[in-house]
Amino acid sequence: MAAVTSRMAPAGAAEARPQGWLHGVRFDQQLIVFLLFVAIFAAFSIFLSGFFSVGNLLTLMRTVSVLGILGLGMAVVVIGRGIDLSMIALLAVPTALVLTLASRGYGVGLSLAGGFGLAIAIGVLNGVLVAYAEIPSLFTTLAVGIGLAGIGQSGLFDYEIVPWPAALDPIGWIGRGSLLGVPYSVLAFVGAAICIGIFMRRTRPGTFIYATGDNPSAARLTGIPVRPVVILQYVIAAVVSVFAGLVMAASASNMDTRIFNLTWIYDVILVVVLGGIGLSGGRGGALNVVVGTLLIGTIVNGMTIMDVSYQAQNLIKGVVLLFAISLDSFINPRNEETAQQGDI
Amino acid sequence: MIKLSNFVGKGAVAMVMTALLAAAGGAHAQQSMDDPARAGYYAALKDKRVVFVPVFMGLDLTEGWSKMMKKQADALGYKYEVRNSNFNTAAGAQTLTSLITEKPDVIVVQNPDVQSYAKLLAKAEAAGIHVIQLNMKTNLLTTGFVGADVVAIGETQARAAVEKCGPGTSGKVLILAGPPTSPFSAYMLKGYENVFSKTPAIKVVSQQSTGDYESSKAKSITQVVLQQHPDLCATLGVWDNADVGTAAAIKEAGKSDKVFVSTSGGGGELACKGIRDGMWQHYVSYDVPGQARDLNALISAALQDKEKVGTSKTILYTPLVVYNKANLKDQFCWTLDTIR
Numbered sequence: 001m002a003a004v005t006s007r008m009a010p011a012g013a014a015e016a017r018p019q020g021w022l023h024g025v026r027f028d029q030q031l032i033v034f035l036l037f038v039a040i041f042a043a044f045s046i047f048l049s050g051f052f053s054v055g056n057l058l059t060l061m062r063t064v065s066v067l068g069i070l071g072l073g074m075a076v077v078v079i080g081r082g083i084d085l086s087m088i089a090l091l092a093v094p095t096a097l098v099l100t101l102a103s104r105g106y107g108v109g110l111s112l113a114g115g116f117g118l119a120i121a122i123g124v125l126n127g128v129l130v131a132y133a134e135i136p137s138l139f140t141t142l143a144v145g146i147g148l149a150g151i152g153q154s155g156l157f158d159y160e161i162v163p164w165p166a167a168l169d170p171i172g173w174i175g176r177g178s179l180l181g182v183p184y185s186v187l188a189f190v191g192a193a194i195c196i197g198i199f200m201r202r203t204r205p206g207t208f209i210y211a212t213g214d215n216p217s218a219a220r221l222t223g224i225p226v227r228p229v230v231i232l233q234y235v236i237a238a239v240v241s242v243f244a245g246l247v248m249a250a251s252a253s254n255m256d257t258r259i260f261n262l263t264w265i266y267d268v269i270l271v272v273v274l275g276g277i278g279l280s281g282g283r284g285g286a287l288n289v290v291v292g293t294l295l296i297g298t299i300v301n302g303m304t305i306m307d308v309s310y311q312a313q314n315l316i317k318g319v320v321l322l323f324a325i326s327l328d329s330f331i332n333p334r335n336e337e338t339a340q341q342g343d344i
Numbered sequence: 345m346i347k348l349s350n351f352v353g354k355g356a357v358a359m360v361m362t363a364l365l366a367a368a369g370g371a372h373a374q375q376s377m378d379d380p381a382r383a384g385y386y387a388a389l390k391d392k393r394v395v396f397v398p399v400f401m402g403l404d405l406t407e408g409w410s411k412m413m414k415k416q417a418d419a420l421g422y423k424y425e426v427r428n429s430n431f432n433t434a435a436g437a438q439t440l441t442s443l444i445t446e447k448p449d450v451i452v453v454q455n456p457d458v459q460s461y462a463k464l465l466a467k468a469e470a471a472g473i474h475v476i477q478l479n480m481k482t483n484l485l486t487t488g489f490v491g492a493d494v495v496a497i498g499e500t501q502a503r504a505a506v507e508k509c510g511p512g513t514s515g516k517v518l519i520l521a522g523p524p525t526s527p528f529s530a531y532m533l534k535g536y537e538n539v540f541s542k543t544p545a546i547k548v549v550s551q552q553s554t555g556d557y558e559s560s561k562a563k564s565i566t567q568v569v570l571q572q573h574p575d576l577c578a579t580l581g582v583w584d585n586a587d588v589g590t591a592a593a594i595k596e597a598g599k600s601d602k603v604f605v606s607t608s609g610g611g612g613e614l615a616c617k618g619i620r621d622g623m624w625q626h627y628v629s630y631d632v633p634g635q636a637r638d639l640n641a642l643i644s645a646a647l648q649d650k651e652k653v654g655t656s657k658t659i660l661y662t663p664l665v666v667y668n669k670a671n672l673k674d675q676f677c678w679t680l681d682t683i684r
Contacts, residue, residue, distance in 0.1 A: 050571070053571070055571045056568070056571045059567045059568050059571050062564070062567060063564040063567070063568070066560070153402060153430070157402075158680070159403060159407070160402035161403070161559075161585050163588075163614075176592070177596070251560070251563060251592065252559045252560045252589045252592055253588050253591075253592050254559055254585070256558065256559060256560075256585075258400070258402075258431070258556070301568060304550075304552060304564075304565055305572055307551065307552065309524070309553070310524045310552070310553035310555070311524055
């Protein structure tokens with residue numbers, strides 16, 4: 001659903017459609033965030049020595065590639081007018097299961113099957129509860145996520161930080177090393193973005209997800225199988241989460257299942273919302289997630305180079321993101337069509 | 345002339361006497377005696393109750409301590425249980441509040457920070473419960489504290505870095521701290537500061553927090569800093585589990601033999617694996633088995649104590665052990681199965 005800029009801007013608001021050579025360019029949130037990213041990137045390149053180098057830019061991408069992959073999974077669900085708060089638990093527990101099975105001697109294929117199997121089962125559970133039991137996705141995925149984390153922490157693994165076993169080294173390349181200078185984790189993100197992009201825009205199930213997100217009742221009336229499509233969304237999110245988990249575990253040589261206790265899920269939602277995928281569903285795509293990820297990656301990388309303290313980093317991140325969303329609200333005031341609705 | 349019969353007579357008497365004495369002496373040697381302290385000791389400890397309130401379980405440190413405490417509890421006949429607050433300070437505070445009404449004999453508590461539980465611990469001691477603080481303490485001193493002298497850990501690590509990064513190297517050091525609100529991390533930083541403020545040759549190029557000891561954060565920070573300072577000489581990390589990420593970043597950059605990595609932790613299998621695989625070259629262990637033994641000693645003392653709670657306060661700082669490649673074979677690389 002393309003963003004249509006309202007012609008009925010409230011009196012006194014800034015002119016929403018600049019004329020001249022900018023005529024026809026929609027200043028939607030994605031563009032604003034992209035311009036903000038370009039501005040910050042340029043500022044860092046000029047004022048921060050060591051920022052604008054191939055090595056550093058690759059490191060920048062590497063830092064946020066796992067976040068980006070998770071953002072892609074979340075985007076699929078959000079476009080379908082849902083939200084998946086269990087993604088961090090899905091990143092941690094099935095991946096830790098893969099690591100544990102491999103370290104007990106079950107072989108690469110069987111371990112992966114075990115991990116992905118668990119993730120798909122949880123994805124189906126999420127989908128069934130949202131589609132058939134009609135429990136709002138916010139509560140469902142929150143509860144399922146907590147439950148899954150609890151299963152993981154209640155003795156499934158020896159320690160909560162599971163080390164990467166040597167048996168899994170054949171697939172370890174996914175998070176380590178590089179191809180032609182580009183780290184594999186970055187290539188994983190790019191690959192995932194291309195796959196999700198093609199899936200959402202060029203395949204029938206992808207189009208169904210857009211339709212379900214934009215107007216579920218109309219979609220059902222036209223004969224689209226809305227409930228199976230909803231289940232599909234959550235299964236995709238689950239599979240993407242495990243993939244991200246494997247990239248992360250290969251990269252750090254361990255899987256820390258305690259991360260569920262942290263605030264990562266908010267970073268993922270931020271990447272998605274910042275890039276311009278509205279929480280009311282039906283709009284956006286893979287490119288939005290890439291743009292949101294680039295912005296966050298640039299900010300974090302620049303602040304690390306400047307040796308900014310942890311608390312200040314969080315503060316600056318929050319301020320920049322608030323600024324980006326406020327700018328969008330200012331330039332694209334809400335109307336009946338673009339107004340947020342639903343459970344969030 | 346000496347008559348043979350004299351000798352025979354005296355010899356016979358001597359032999360009989362010796363035989364009698366031997367019999368009597370033998371009987372005395374077999375008489376046993378009970379150790380008078382035993383009965384009182386075991387009676388004092390039987391059916392008492394000890395509760396452990398950790399910040400979280402599932403980690404080699406807390407599981408190791410818990411296992412050792414359980415061993416002593418089983419051997420001496422008192423009850424031992426764990427009430428895990430699982431990273432949730434509010435849940436931990438609730439647990440302590442309910443324990444104050446339940447009145448166990450000893451509470452062993454691992455504090456998430458210096459303040460959250462301080463008032464509750466004071467209340468517990470006022471209610472007659474011995475409180476032993478473990479690994480991380482509050483500002484309030486209770487019956488006992490067992491843990492490492494964290495400032496000393498920091499100083500030990502910093503001194504090793506100074507040795508490695510003297511003149512002839514770049515002298516650049518990266519410090520990876522823990523959570524900004526953690527006093528453990530803050531004490532470690534003070535230890536570093538104490539040494540580095542006296543050695544101008546060392547340049548701390550970056551001091552970043554790894555969030556909640558996240559190894560992925562440690563990895564990304566190290567990557568960025570290595571990018572900016574390819575001649576980095578040393579990294580100092582606060583905890584071994586987080587420094588797995590640091591080591592991964594250094595290995596990927598191909599600098600495993602050029603950057604000196606120093607970390608610290610409980611001294612178990614991960615510590616030894618790290619030294620063997622070249623992840624770190626210097627490890628300061630606060631020896632979880634030794635710490636657990638100290639802890640058990642304080643618990644036993646508390647259970648036998650007949651004085652009013654709070655009359656004695658004991659601090660036991662665990663002696664630190666430095667692991668490196670040279671002395672690795674002499675170290676006790678404990679696992680949960682082998683800890684004693």
